[in-house]
Amino acid sequence: MTTPRQQLAEIFVELAGGNPDAPLDAPVLLSALAVRSRELVGARACGVLVALAGADSGEAYASDAGARDLVLDAHHRGSGPGPYCRLTGQPMPRTDLRSPVARQRWPHYVPRALDLGYTEVAARPLRGREQTVGALVLFGGEDQQLTEEALEFGQSLADIAAIALLRDRELHRSRTLAGQLEHALTSRLTIEQAKGVLAAQRSLSLDDAFAILRGHARARQRKLTVVAREVVEGRLRL
Structure with a gap:
């Protein structure tokens, strides 16, 4: 009771x-x-x-x-x-x-x-x-x-x-902030990897590689992280 x-x-x-x-x-x-x-x-x-x-x-x-x-x-x-x-x-x-x-x-x-x-x-x-x-x-x-x-x-x-x-x-x-931070870190890592791949492929400095990535994304109105991911995965050569 x-x-x-x-x-x-x-x-x-x-x-x-x-x-x-x-x-x-x-x-x-x-x-x-x-x-x-x-x-x-x-x-x-x-x-x-x-x-x-x-x-x-x-x-x-x-x-x-x-x-x-x-x-x-x-x-x-x-x-x-x-x-x-x-x-x-x-x-x-x-x-x-x-x-x-x-x-x-x-x-x-x-x-x-x-x-x-x-x-x-x-x-x-x-x-x-x-x-x-x-x-x-x-x-x-x-x-x-x-x-x-x-x-x-x-x-x-x-x-x-x-x-x-x-x-x-x-x-x-x-939780929302943690998710946003995780996404930002993942995006940053992908961009850094793409810079390294592009620099190695074309014998460029990392700054020049980033300029090419950014220019390609802007010219085609695409997200920089999407372009970077395609470069890292070998689906895009610049």
Whole structure:
């Protein structure tokens, strides 16, 4: 039988990205963040707004379809708790959606939220390593009010998921950079080999051999590495 403490530990592992040897599935992680936050915080619904690629891009995940559409529409309009929280990196305090202040601040957002049965909202940034990549939006209802303690716990869940996302992005960048460096080194080696072959064939200096390789590639609008490879493999004589 799983105890509450064990269940909580399993949720933390899930939000941290699960198996470290397996690729991170960001949509699964963010959907889990929304669902688990609703369960653990006691909110009526939770949504997640994330924008890893840039300010204009954005994806939304939520514990239900209504919350997802509301969070995504707010992002597209650039108005609402989620966009504010993501862009400023600051928490959005619990706000009564029935108040005149909320209606004035978010004229499009509030009517839709009230129609879905949400009477209050708060947002917490998805942040890690001094970067904010999104926001966790928490909705309360008449019988599911948000408490400060619950919102603090929601921030902890958001932090765990954000760190997992940022770690995965850094790993992807590292792999991409390593691949680019490997390709550059391989290309350079091929060119050096071609210079040696051409210099030996025509009794040229390495600089003169390179000038011939480069001139041939430019004249025919071909990549220098492709020309060099053909020379090394004996498929092209210059």
